[in-house]
Amino acid sequence: GQNIDQPTEMTATEGAIVQINCTYQTSGFNGLFWYQQHAGEAPTFLSYNVLDGLEEKGRFSSFLSRSKGYSYLLLKELQMKDSASYLCAVKDGNYQLIWGAGTKLIIKP
Amino acid sequence: GAVVSQHPSWVICKSGTSVKIECRSLDFQATTMFWYRQFPKQSLMLMATSNEGSKATYEQGVEKDKFLINHASLTLSTLTVTSAHPEDSSFYICSAERGTTEAFFGQGTRLTVV
Numbered sequence: 001g002q003n004i005d006q007p008t009e010m011t012a013t014e015g016a017i018v019q020i021n022c023t024y025q026t027s028g029f030n031g032l033f034w035y036q037q038h039a040g041e042a043p044t045f046l047s048y049n050v051l052d053g054l055e056e057k058g059r060f061s062s063f064l065s066r067s068k069g070y071s072y073l074l075l076k077e078l079q080m081k082d083s084a085s086y087l088c089a090v091k092d093g094n095y096q097l098i099w100g101a102g103t104k105l106i107i108k109p
Numbered sequence: 110g111a112v113v114s115q116h117p118s119w120v121i122c123k124s125g126t127s128v129k130i131e132c133r134s135l136d137f138q139a140t141t142m143f144w145y146r147q148f149p150k151q152s153l154m155l156m157a158t159s160n161e162g163s164k165a166t167y168e169q170g171v172e173k174d175k176f177l178i179n180h181a182s183l184t185l186s187t188l189t190v191t192s193a194h195p196e197d198s199s200f201y202i203c204s205a206e207r208g209t210t211e212a213f214f215g216q217g218t219r220l221t222v223v
Contacts, residue, residue: 033212042115042202042217043153087152097143097212101152 002026004100006088011106012078020073020086020103028093034062034073035087037102043087046073075105083107111137113205115215122193122222130188130218132203138183139205143212144176147200159186193222 004024012018024032031050035043049055049064049071061074073086088100112135122128132142141160145153157178159165165178177189186205190197202217 035214040200040217040219042214045211045213048211096158097155099153099155 002092002098004088004090004098006086006100006103008101009104009106011108012075014078014080014107014109016078017074017076018078018105020075020088020105022071022073022088022100024069024071024088024090024098024100026069026090026092026098029066030091030093030095032062032064032071033089033091033097034060034071035089036084037087038084046086078107080107080109111135111205111207111211111213113139113203113213113215115203115218117218118216119219120221122220124194124222125192127189127191128193128220130190130201130203130220132186132188132205132215134184134205134207134213137205137207139186139207140183141206142180142186143204143206144178144186144188145202145204147202147217149200153202156188190220193220195222198222 006022034046037043047062054063059076064071085102085104087102090098114133116131144156147153155168156171157165157167159178159180161180161183167173180186198221203215204212206212
């Protein structure tokens with residue numbers, strides 16, 4: 001079967017750095033996405049990786065290793081507004097999006 | 110980024126009635142649109158995939174006669190919850206794909222059936 005694993009919940013301190021990991025097993029691979037979702041709102045796109053390596057976008061970076069079936073989302077200079085759920089999703093060989101359950105990130109002052 | 114508009118944002122309806130939710134891609138033609146359902150503190154659950162001009166593909170366990178999907182054009186898909194019951198109360202979210210790599214979400218619709 002296909003599955004995406006990510007931690008259920010993480011806690012970090014304002015101003016610090018946090019890394020949210022995602023591992024996946026899918027039939028084929030056509031890209032990995034990270035989305036941010038605040039409670040009661042729809043997800044918003046953060047990043048897309050299809051090749052190995054690090055993609056940096058402001059305070060957020062996303063890393064992919066296809067051989068290891070592994071990705072992480074790195075958030076720097078954490079702000080209180082970063083408290084949200086972070087969803088990892090993978091497009092499989094049929095271009096179907098497979099979703100992880102999400103990681104709830106709690107930021108403490 | 111591209112804009113996907115979903116309406117209504119919230120709706121309350123009586124048990125037994127039907128509710129229609131619209132999803133529009135405002136500035137691009139969406140090859141594929143997806144409908145998701147999300148219960149509190151849970152992840153997105155894909156309900157169905159719709160392509161313009163063809164029948165929607167429903168995920169296992171989703172009743173196609175209850176959740177009617179119409180994808181009339183490359184910019185509009187609708188989800189109609191028929192004969193709604195309180196257990197249908199949920200957060201419904203659509204997303205539209207541009208090409209095969211980009212998916213953009215609507216604002217979501219919170220449905221409450223009383």
